[in-house]
Amino acid sequence: xxxxxxxxxxxxxxxxxxxxxxxxxxxxxxxxxxxxxxxxxxxxxxxxxxxxxxxxxxxxxxxxxxxxxxxxxxxxxxxxxxxxxxxxxxxxxxxxxxxxxxxxxxxxxxxxxxxxxxxxxxxxxxxxxxxxxxxxxxxxxxxxxxxxxxxxxxxxxxxxxxxxxxx
Amino acid sequence: xxxxxxxxxxxxxxxxxxxxxxxxxxxxxxxxxxxxxxxxxxxxxxxxxxxxxxxxxxxxxxxxxxxxxxxxxxxxxxxxxxxxxxxxxxxxxxxxxxxxxxxxxxxxxxxxxxxxxxxxxxxxxxxxxxxxxxxxxxxxxxxxxxxxxxxxxxxxxxxxxxxxxxxxxxxxxxxxxxxxxxxxxxxxxxxxxxxxxxxxxxxxxxxxxxxxxxxxxxxxxxxxxxxxxxxxxxxxxxxxxxxxxxxxxxxxxxxxxxxxxxxxxxxxxxxxxxxxxxxxxxxxxxxxxxxxxxxxxxxxxxxxxxxxxxxxxx
Ligand SMILES: Cc1cc2nc3c(=O)[nH]c(=O)nc-3n(C[C@H](O)[C@H](O)[C@H](O)COP(=O)(O)OP(=O)(O)OC[C@H]3O[C@@H](n4cnc5c(N)ncnc54)[C@H](O)[C@@H]3O)c2cc1C
Ligand code: SF4
Ligand code: FES
Ligand code: FES
Numbered sequence: 001x002x003x004x005x006x007x008x009x010x011x012x013x014x015x016x017x018x019x020x021x022x023x024x025x026x027x028x029x030x031x032x033x034x035x036x037x038x039x040x041x042x043x044x045x046x047x048x049x050x051x052x053x054x055x056x057x058x059x060x061x062x063x064x065x066x067x068x069x070x071x072x073x074x075x076x077x078x079x080x081x082x083x084x085x086x087x088x089x090x091x092x093x094x095x096x097x098x099x100x101x102x103x104x105x106x107x108x109x110x111x112x113x114x115x116x117x118x119x120x121x122x123x124x125x126x127x128x129x130x131x132x133x134x135x136x137x138x139x140x141x142x143x144x145x146x147x148x149x150x151x152x153x154x155x156x157x158x159x160x161x162x163x164x165x166x167x
Numbered sequence: 168x169x170x171x172x173x174x175x176x177x178x179x180x181x182x183x184x185x186x187x188x189x190x191x192x193x194x195x196x197x198x199x200x201x202x203x204x205x206x207x208x209x210x211x212x213x214x215x216x217x218x219x220x221x222x223x224x225x226x227x228x229x230x231x232x233x234x235x236x237x238x239x240x241x242x243x244x245x246x247x248x249x250x251x252x253x254x255x256x257x258x259x260x261x262x263x264x265x266x267x268x269x270x271x272x273x274x275x276x277x278x279x280x281x282x283x284x285x286x287x288x289x290x291x292x293x294x295x296x297x298x299x300x301x302x303x304x305x306x307x308x309x310x311x312x313x314x315x316x317x318x319x320x321x322x323x324x325x326x327x328x329x330x331x332x333x334x335x336x337x338x339x340x341x342x343x344x345x346x347x348x349x350x351x352x353x354x355x356x357x358x359x360x361x362x363x364x365x366x367x368x369x370x371x372x373x374x375x376x377x378x379x380x381x382x383x384x385x386x387x388x389x390x391x392x393x394x395x396x397x398x399x400x401x402x403x404x405x406x407x408x409x410x411x412x413x414x415x416x417x418x419x420x421x422x423x424x425x426x427x428x429x430x431x432x433x434x435x436x437x438x439x440x441x442x443x444x445x446x447x448x449x450x451x452x453x454x455x456x457x458x459x460x461x462x463x464x465x466x467x468x469x470x471x472x473x474x475x476x477x478x479x480x481x
Contacts, residue, residue, distance in 0.1 A: 016170075017171060017215070018171070038205065041203060041270055042271060044267065052266065056199070056267075056270065059197075060273065061173070061202065061274065063217075114243075114268065117247075119246075120246065120259065128256075135173045139403075141268060143402070143403035143404045143452050144266070144269045146404075
């Protein structure tokens with residue numbers, strides 16, 4: 001039995017060890033917000049937060065997450081009030097078909113926590129100094145999320161807006 | 168994916184005894200490489216031993232003034248560590264150039280080192296591949312690949328190590344400490360952890376099936392500036408066409424061999440006062456492969472060496 005808390009709700013599930021975290025969420029828990037793009041870590045559509053950290057749910061097994069706390073796009077809003085990152089994506093019109101969007105949003109939520117913790121990226125000029133969230137930083141830190149509709153300028157604007165709101 | 172038994176290791180001894188008693192079993196750390204390959208049925212282990220929660224994630228100072236990095240430290244944790252950023256910036260940059268944040272949050276140091284050496288044809292189960300199916304032939308030899316080995320390849324296999332991190336580790340003379348079920352501990356230089364393909368490309372490393380990497384140890388960094396460069400087909404989130412790590416007077420090349428490639432001829436030439444271009448050329452004189460690829464690596468290495476000497480990119 002694997003015990004896993006998803007969006008604040010505890011679940012005890014008996015899964016085949018082959019079940020990915022992504023398939024557990026979508027097929028067993030009926031949380032279809034998290035999307036399956038490539039199923040091989042190459043697109044970011046399946047991004048969720050595990051214990052506050054963003055990962056690709058497709059390259060993880062449900063049984064690896066016994067006792068973990070998972071946050072998916074369905075768990076971000078508080079009632080009718082959208083999460084600031086969700087609101088920023090709406091305000092900036094940061095999607096077209098929307099398929100990559102749940103992953104983009106979860107990724108951006110993870111990004112804001114990483115920047116707050118001072119974690120560097122490849123775009124960080126001075127590894128010894130504090131991190132400033134420039135556009136180049138946002139692009140690099142969001143590069144694990146592919147958008148087939150190429151809404152990248154609007155996604156950049158949305159993350160910039162959300163970061164400003166968080167600061 | 169083929170069915171397999173899943174077991175979470177309670178402690179290191181448990182992990183080792185499980186590995187020693189179940190033929191074909193594999194350790195599971197972040198899962199970002201082995202699960203990818205299991206989905207494609209390129210890997211079909213009968214049992215996975217989850218070592219992900221073993222207490223091997225610590226990064227600590229060594230008595231000699233270096234750092235000891237636990238095998239289960241995530242790639243993100245290593246690249247974010249202030250000591251790594253300050254003393255081994257080429258290592259932090261090499262890690263940050265690999266995959267995406269999501270992958271690095273999951274990928275472990277041990278798993279990064281032990282990810283399969285591969286080429287695009289290895290990933291395609293419909294194609295002949297001596298590494299995947301010994302004796303079936305090598306599709307890359309006659310095929311399309313911008314990432315063929317330039318050093319140490321054989322008639323059997325020309326695949327390269329995809330690990331960016333290991334290139335910097337090799338430049339720092341890092342050592343991997345391992346333990347087996349019989350309690351024996353070994354210290355293996357990262358530079359030679361991986362075998363060259365020779366007649367048996369199906370075997371990537373010299374590690375025994377029950378051999379677990381506990382940690383990687385970095386000696387104190389050599390004096391001098393450090394530089395990391397990676398050439399790839401897009402700006403981020405893809406593997407290297409070639410890479411280079413320079414740490415003081417040491418130079419390691421990436422994605423050019425089945426292991427991170429210390430450019431000893433380059434280092435010797437630099438010690439003799441050669442220019443960056445001459446020194447890079449000294450290593451590439453021993454390369455085997457298309458001239459275009461050799462030229463790219465030569466220019467990349469020369470540029471990185473120049474930057475390390477002068478402190479500015481050209
Ligand atoms: C889309 C994509 C892009 C990528 N791009 C890059 C890139 O640009 N650069 C790069 O360097 N890498 C890249 N990678 C590879 C990635 O870095 C590796 O998958 C990751 O580092 C593996 O770590 P893991 O902990 O997830 O390993 P796992 O998948 O858990 O394990 C990999 C192997 O290591 C073994 N193993 C794990 N831990 C130990 C241990 N402690 N001792 C002994 N054996 C062990 C396992 O048995 C398994 O055989 C990419 C991967 C993907 C999916
Ligand atoms: S280069 Fe090696 S991994 Fe690639 S097809 Fe040839 S044998 Fe297989
Ligand atoms: S579905 Fe997981 S990264 Fe594409
Ligand atoms: S909005 Fe269509 S894939 Fe991004």
